[in-house]
Amino acid sequence: MNAVTIAVDLAYLLAAAGFVVALHLMNSPATARKGSRLSWLGMIVAVAAALTSVIHGGTITTTGWIVLSVGGVGGAAAGLVMARRVKMTDVPQVVSIFNAVGGGAAALVAAGDFVRLAGDGGISGRVMIATVLDIIVGPVTFSGSLIAAGKLQGWVSSRPVVFPGARLITAALTVVGVGASCYLLAGHDSIAMLILVVCAALAFGVTMTMPIGGADMPVVVALLNSFTGIAVAIAGFVIDNGGLIIGGALVGASGGILTVLMARAMNRSVISVMLGGFGTGDSGPATGPAAVGAGASIRRISAEDAAIQLAYASKVIIVPGYGLAAAQAQHEAAELAALLQEHATVFFAIHPVAGRMPGHMNVLLAEANVPYTDLKEMDAANPEFPTADVALVVGANDVTNPAARRPGNPVSGMPILNVDQAKSVIVIKRSMGHGYAGIDNELYIDPKTGMFFSDAKSGLAEIIASVKALVAS
């Protein structure tokens, strides 16, 4: 070990420590940005160390430099443009694409190592095991994430795509992939077999993600995030690099935790999400008439009625849901909150699965200038409902259904916001349609609930106008 190698290894350690501290700083919105910058600094140190080591080693060819710099700078430019331009509602797709390229890069690093050493029998057992794992996990993450991004963007049907024989294809791909992997693991360094495994894994990623419905995407994106981390850590085993191992492991843990949290908040198991086919819409028409029947006992209100209730309330809790994000009504929600705050206590109660990825709703509201101190998590918000004069539900459904407290229905046991405990409730919703669970929401037939049927964006705009008129008069 010479001085340069030691310095380079210490730099990797410094970067890894930076990542851990950065993640720690994310425990509060006040320090999170500092953390993100620290993490960026760690990354620069790590890249500088890698370049130093390569220059010092003197092994890189001129073509190697060109390939590295053109590829790296081109990719960086593409990434920067995507990060700058993306609308906040579309963040889940972009995160999914970054997952894809991370997993893809990890598989390519392993494949590059394999291609270099193939033929002369120079691949040790440990490197072979790690390589085989990486050329499976990496491509599955790559194609799976691209399909997930396509579903979120609407380029691929967000309905669960299930066709006869799909399970058979998945099973066949598994057999081919495992067979070819075993051949490689037996010590045959065949590039043809490597390509076969990669292709089987890519196809597997597609067949794995296609049957999963759009509503389950928060779980899937988190799970693929975890896979990418694992793929990067395994690439670290292939090239024996601690920076990759630690960085990848941190992400693997983070994605794993978010996957479990999301699945729990949606009242699903990770296994049932992955098996797919949930919320196919089959249950919609069947229970449709029941919804119309319940329509008899609901109380319809107008924007003016809602405005009067809100204008005279001293404590208002706004419950935003997927419908608010879909209608891009976050700015109207923020404006109404600011307007009501002139005379009342107002905050947002946010369910963990509101939006299209974990915590998405918070980002949308932060973008609309809602201070983070007004964004309350479910556990902090729930004790506040009994003292709230009005709970305003905008485009949220299943996460407010009191039926979740009883056993024996699709939402049983799901953590919910205790909206029904507020003194009165206003629901802005386009129709009496069902949420993803496909059942009636008992909150809507509660006598203290007023239903204002409207699109979230225009409904909120009408209420704002009415409140302003009331305040002015």
Add this chain to the structure above:
Amino acid sequence: MTTSLMSDIYMFVLAILVGYEVITKVPSTLHTPLMSASNAIHGIVIIGAVITASQARTDAGYVLAFVAAFFAGMNVVGGYGLTDRMLQMFRKRPAPPAHDRTKELS
């Protein structure tokens, strides 16, 4: 089993445990930026791309290195860019009485 493999496994397992400890303390308010930040961290795979490029000698090797460098560069820069853009939107109450302002800056 070599010492290097053993120490790699130690690192992997301990990093997962540290990650678990640190990340369970992140509030759900920040889960989207967290996922984006961890996205950026797995951009560390760019080191792998650098090493792959340094060892490439064949056309196949160069192609693999090029695509790896492109993917990793996109991952790193995009990940950090997006995380920072989201986090700068998380503000305290905007109407700024002077004393609140100084608290925020310190």
